[in-house]
Amino acid sequence: MNDELAISKLIPIIAPFLVIQxxxxxxxxxxxxxxxxxxxxxxxxxxxxxxVNIVGPVAFLIAGRRNER
Amino acid sequence: xxxxxxxxxxxxxxxxxxxxxxxxxxSMKLVWVPLVFVALGxxxxxSIYYMPLILEHGGNLPEGTVIEMPMPLPSEVMxxxxxxxxxxxxxxxxxxxxxxxxxxxxxxxxxxxxxKPVSIMAYLGSKLTAMLLLALLxxxxxxxxxxxxxxxLIGKFAFGEFLGSFLLYGLWLAFAMAATLLFSTILRSSxxxxxxxxxLLALLxIAANLAPHFAGWLPGALNSYAAQxxxxxxxxxxVFVWVIVCTVLLIxxxxxxxxxxxRNSATID
Amino acid sequence: xxxxxxxxGLSRSFGSVQAVNGIEFSVGExxxxxxxxxxxxxxxxxxxxxxxxxxxxxxxxxxxxxxxxADVREGIGYLPQSPAFYPWMTGLEFAVxxxxxxxxxxxxxxxxxxxxxxxVGLKDAAKRKIGGYSGGMKQRLGLAQALIHRPKLLIMDExxxxxxxxxxxxxxxxxxxxxxxxxxxxxxxxxxxxxxxCEDIIIINKGDIALQGSLExxxxxxxxxxxxxxMEPDEGSSRWARELVASVAAGQGGSNPLLADAMLQGNELxxxxxxxxEARSHLLRSIVDxxxxxxxxxxxxxxxxxxxxxxxRI
Numbered sequence: 001m002n003d004e005l006a007i008s009k010l011i012p013i014i015a016p017f018l019v020i021q022x023x024x025x026x027x028x029x030x031x032x033x034x035x036x037x038x039x040x041x042x043x044x045x046x047x048x049x050x051x052v053n054i055v056g057p058v059a060f061l062i063a064g065r066r067n068e069r
Numbered sequence: 070x071x072x073x074x075x076x077x078x079x080x081x082x083x084x085x086x087x088x089x090x091x092x093x094x095x096s097m098k099l100v101w102v103p104l105v106f107v108a109l110g111x112x113x114x115x116s117i118y119y120m121p122l123i124l125e126h127g128g129n130l131p132e133g134t135v136i137e138m139p140m141p142l143p144s145e146v147m148x149x150x151x152x153x154x155x156x157x158x159x160x161x162x163x164x165x166x167x168x169x170x171x172x173x174x175x176x177x178x179x180x181x182x183x184x185k186p187v188s189i190m191a192y193l194g195s196k197l198t199a200m201l202l203l204a205l206l207x208x209x210x211x212x213x214x215x216x217x218x219x220x221x222l223i224g225k226f227a228f229g230e231f232l233g234s235f236l237l238y239g240l241w242l243a244f245a246m247a248a249t250l251l252f253s254t255i256l257r258s259s260x261x262x263x264x265x266x267x268x269l270l271a272l273l274x275i276a277a278n279l280a281p282h283f284a285g286w287l288p289g290a291l292n293s294y295a296a297q298x299x300x301x302x303x304x305x306x307x308v309f310v311w312v313i314v315c316t317v318l319l320i321x322x323x324x325x326x327x328x329x330x331x332r333n334s335a336t337i338d
Numbered sequence: 339x340x341x342x343x344x345x346x347g348l349s350r351s352f353g354s355v356q357a358v359n360g361i362e363f364s365v366g367e368x369x370x371x372x373x374x375x376x377x378x379x380x381x382x383x384x385x386x387x388x389x390x391x392x393x394x395x396x397x398x399x400x401x402x403x404x405x406x407x408a409d410v411r412e413g414i415g416y417l418p419q420s421p422a423f424y425p426w427m428t429g430l431e432f433a434v435x436x437x438x439x440x441x442x443x444x445x446x447x448x449x450x451x452x453x454x455x456x457x458v459g460l461k462d463a464a465k466r467k468i469g470g471y472s473g474g475m476k477q478r479l480g481l482a483q484a485l486i487h488r489p490k491l492l493i494m495d496e497x498x499x500x501x502x503x504x505x506x507x508x509x510x511x512x513x514x515x516x517x518x519x520x521x522x523x524x525x526x527x528x529x530x531x532x533x534x535x536c537e538d539i540i541i542i543n544k545g546d547i548a549l550q551g552s553l554e555x556x557x558x559x560x561x562x563x564x565x566x567x568x569m570e571p572d573e574g575s576s577r578w579a580r581e582l583v584a585s586v587a588a589g590q591g592g593s594n595p596l597l598a599d600a601m602l603q604g605n606e607l608x609x610x611x612x613x614x615x616e617a618r619s620h621l622l623r624s625i626v627d628x629x630x631x632x633x634x635x636x637x638x639x640x641x642x643x644x645x646x647x648x649x650x651r652i
Contacts, residue, residue, distance in 0.1 A: 010119075013115050013119070016107075016111055016214075017108065017111065020104050020107060020108045023100070023101075023104060024101055024104060024105075027097045027100060027101050028101075031096075031097065036425070036469060054105070054108055057101070058101070058105055058161065061097075061098075061101055062161065062164045062165060063164070080438070080441070080443075081438065081439055081441065083438075084435060084438035084439055085439070087435075087438075088424075088435055091427075091431075092424070092426065095426045096426065176422045177418060177420070177421070177422035178422045178423065178424060180386075180389075180391050180416075180418055180422075181416075181418065181421055181422065181423070181436075181480075181483070182439065183390075183391070184389050184390060184391060184411055184414065184416040185411060185436065185439040185440055186409045186411040186412045186439070186440060186441065187439050335392065335393050336386075336391060336392050336393075337390075337391045337392070
């Protein structure tokens with residue numbers, strides 16, 4: 001009873017994080033696939049982007065690409 | 070190296086800024102950096118509100134333990150959010166912009182741009198403008214998200230306090246961006262520039278905390294003033310005005326120094 | 339012919355290395371000038387100083403008709419050796435951006451960018467990202483962005499040296515067209531490119547000007563009669579050739595009034611002669627006397643290549 005209550009209350013709270021994670025993931029994966037040169041192998045980055053919440057995509061967006069500037 | 074006609078000068082600044090904004094949009098930075106701030110902004114009120122629940126489920130507490138935790142004030146949650154921005158938010162912004170000048174110089178693009186009749190003031194000015202826009206937009210998005218969730222979960226937070234703390238914290242971010250521009254102009258290595266900026270910002274914040282009487286007029290004090298503004302207990306002393314004046318002057322100084330250094334450097338690219 | 343650019347006493351050192359050592363030259367309006375020299379001669383350093391990207395240690399660069407306060411960059415188009423663009427922009431976007439930076443209005447920049455991209459053959463690729471361009475396409479985009487504001491002087495650093503033969507040909511043809519409309523100064527280490535395009539050449543070596551002038555003038559005044567010999571690789575012929583080279587080198591003309599210079603490469607002997615008729619008959623007699631097994635003998639005149647090699651070897 002108590003647990004059910006907690007989960008139903010948690011959903012609206014977790015939802016925005018999931019949405020943010022999803023958007024960051026889509027952006028990072030798109031840019032990763034399109035990137036000419038990444039620091040380290042692309043499959044590794046894609047795994048990091050998918051499995052490390054929020055931090056994974058951000059790490060790729062900041063440090064993952066070579067000479068994009 | 071004159072600037073050319075006044076009209077020409079502004080339109081070239083416009084073209085340069087247009088390119089900077091297009092780059093922000095194309096690289097999706099205009100989306101993902103604010104999103105990181107939004108995540109940070111939501112995190113603070115949510116984690117505070119659910120702290121008892123999290124402890125109850127995660128901690129190895131005996132059955133039936135009732136956790137009594139006083140719910141913090143909305144203003145405390147909001148100022149806590151600002152300190153979240155102060156660590157991870159600033160880190161992201163500085164890392165995003167660490168190569169703002171050095172990157173273009175080392176790739177050789179700067180040599181294509183600066184042989185055109187554009188002034189160095191317009192060139193660096195457009196970059197600083199784009200940096201400030203991204204930083205303030207991110208802060209606004211993140212802080213609005215924090216406000217919404219604080220309001221939803223914890224309690225009312227007044228608009229005046231929101232605006233005051235937003236502006237003070239925005240000034241601190243603006244200073245961080247101006248420092249990034251300066252170090253990216255001085256140093257060829259973007260990682261080195263990022264390290265210098267982060268150390269400088271950390272030193273300023275620590276100094277303002279440890280010795281408010283000596284370092285209270287430096288930009289580092291903006292952190293605590295923004296937190297005070299959120300708590301609506303700001304002490305409007307003489308020093309408060311000086312912090313603002315001093316920070317604005319330092320931002321202008323960092324910009325002017327960047328221009329001078331780039332203009333007088335032996336090689337532009 | 340009026341002078342467009344006047345360079346005097348231009349020097350640049352990097353630490354203790356003197357990259358450019360007080361060079362002086364001028365560029366006439368409407369001329370095509372090649373800055374010729376081997377790698378490391380100081381060509382790129384000179385070009386970068388002319389474009390305002392590098393401050394000279396000393397010396398002056400004067401553009402004609404420019405007052406002291408005016409921005410000299412208004413009149414210059416510059417193409418670096420391998421231009422670096424923003425890979426996320428399209429070719430058209432970059433050309434328009436370059437036009438706006440040169441002070442063109444939005445509509446004018448768009449029109450001019452379209453025209454130039456068409457001229458350099460990038461019309462079809464104009465809306466593609468520069469990140470996907472080939473080396474030759476980038477070089478042609480580089481030309482378009484350098485010319486967008488119709489500069490009086492187009493400065494290029496090794497415009498074709500990084501390109502494959504096809505790209506090289508395309509860019510050379512473009513420059514040949516462009517030089518009718520504007521003054522062109524470019525650096526190269528390939529004499530052939532300079533000969534093909536230019537009216538004037540400036541040969542620099544180790545930071546100094548070794549030789550400068552109009553191509554025709556240099557060709558005429560440095561034209562020397564030469565004789566080239568090819569022999570069979572047998573012992574007797576080689577010894578004869580070595581002795582001949584040694585006598586020229588030792589005497590420096592004293593003992594051998596006919597030959598100014600001799601150079602032996604494998605079985606080929608190159609001789610600079612002072613007087614063709616006498617030298618030829620003397621040589622032929624010597625060949626018969628020494629039973630040299632001659633394969634080929636050719637009398638002619640020295641080429642620019644010979645001069646270039648000689649000047650640069652010093």
